[in-house]
Amino acid sequence: GAGVSQSPSNKVTEKGKDVELRCDPISGHTALYWYRQSLGQGLEFLIYFQGNSAPDKSGLPSDRFSAERTGGSVSTLTIQRTQQEDSAVYLCASSLEGLAFGEQFFGPGTRLTVL
Amino acid sequence: AQSVTQPDIHITVSEGASLELRCNYSYGATPYLFWYVQSPGQGLQLLLKYFSGDTLVQGIKGFEAEFKRSQSSFNLRKPSVHWSDAAEYFCAVGARNAGNMLTFGGGTRLMVKP
Numbered sequence: 133g134a135g136v137s138q139s140p141s142n143k144v145t146e147k148g149k150d151v152e153l154r155c156d157p158i159s160g161h162t163a164l165y166w167y168r169q170s171l172g173q174g175l176e177f178l179i180y181f182q183g184n185s186a187p188d189k190s191g192l193p194s195d196r197f198s199a200e201r202t203g204g205s206v207s208t209l210t211i212q213r214t215q216q217e218d219s220a221v222y223l224c225a226s227s228l229e230g231l232a233f234g235e236q237f238f239g240p241g242t243r244l245t246v247l
Numbered sequence: 248a249q250s251v252t253q254p255d256i257h258i259t260v261s262e263g264a265s266l267e268l269r270c271n272y273s274y275g276a277t278p279y280l281f282w283y284v285q286s287p288g289q290g291l292q293l294l295l296k297y298f299s300g301d302t303l304v305q306g307i308k309g310f311e312a313e314f315k316r317s318q319s320s321f322n323l324r325k326p327s328v329h330w331s332d333a334a335e336y337f338c339a340v341g342a343r344n345a346g347n348m349l350t351f352g353g354g355t356r357l358m359v360k361p
Contacts, residue, residue: 135290165349174251174351175337188347223291238291
C-alpha cells in the first residue's frame with residue numbers, strides 16, 4: 133500500500149508569512165507524529181496524535197506552531213509568522229498505534245525555506 | 248528525559264570493510280531502541296529495532312546491532328559495507344513509560360570509498 137505522503141515537497145516563503153504543511157498517514161495507522169530536521173542537527177520531536185486523544189504538544193518550539201488532525205487521518209502543521217530559524221525539513225511519521233507496537237513509518241518530508 | 252549521542256558525525260570506510268556506528272543513550276530504564284537510515288532525497292527507513300529479549304538484533308540490508316545495558320550502547324554493525332550503504336544513520340530511543348515520541352541522535356554520515 134501507499135506510504136506516508138507529505139505536501140508540498142518544498143516550500144519557500146517570506147519571513148512573517150504563515151505556512152501549512154500536510155501529512156497523509158498510512159491508512160489504518162492511528163498514531164501520527166511530526167518531527168523537524170534542521171541543518172546539521174538530528175530530528176526533533178514536535179507533536180504526537182494518537183486516535184481521538186488530546187495530542188502531545190510537548191515538542192512544539194513556540195506558540196507560532198500548531199497542528200491538527202482531522203477525522204483521525206490527515207494532519208496539517210501550521211507555522212504562523214515564520215522566522216528564518218524555522219527553515220528545516222519537516223517530517224511526518226505514522227504507526228499502527230503507539231511506539232510500543234511497532235515502527236514509525238516516515239514520509240519524505242517538506243523542506244521549508246524562510247527567506 | 249531520554250537522550251541519544253552519536254559520537255561520530257562522519258565516518259569513511261572502504262567498500263568491503265566492516266562498519267561500526269556508535270550510539271549511546273541516556274534513559275532510566277530499558278528503552279526501545281532503533282536505527283534508521285536516510286539516503287539522499289529519501290525518507291527515513293527503519294533498519295532494526297530492539298524492544299526486549301535477545302540483545303543482538305538483526306535488521307535489513309545485512310545490518311545488526313547489539314544492546315549493551317552496562318554501556319548504555321546500541322552500536323550498529325555490518326561486516327562488509329557496500330557502496331549503496333552511503334547514507335546518514337540515526338539512532339533513536341523511545342521511552343517505555345513517557346510518551347510515544349522518538350528521541351534521535353545527531354546522525355552519522357557514512358561515506359564509502361571504492
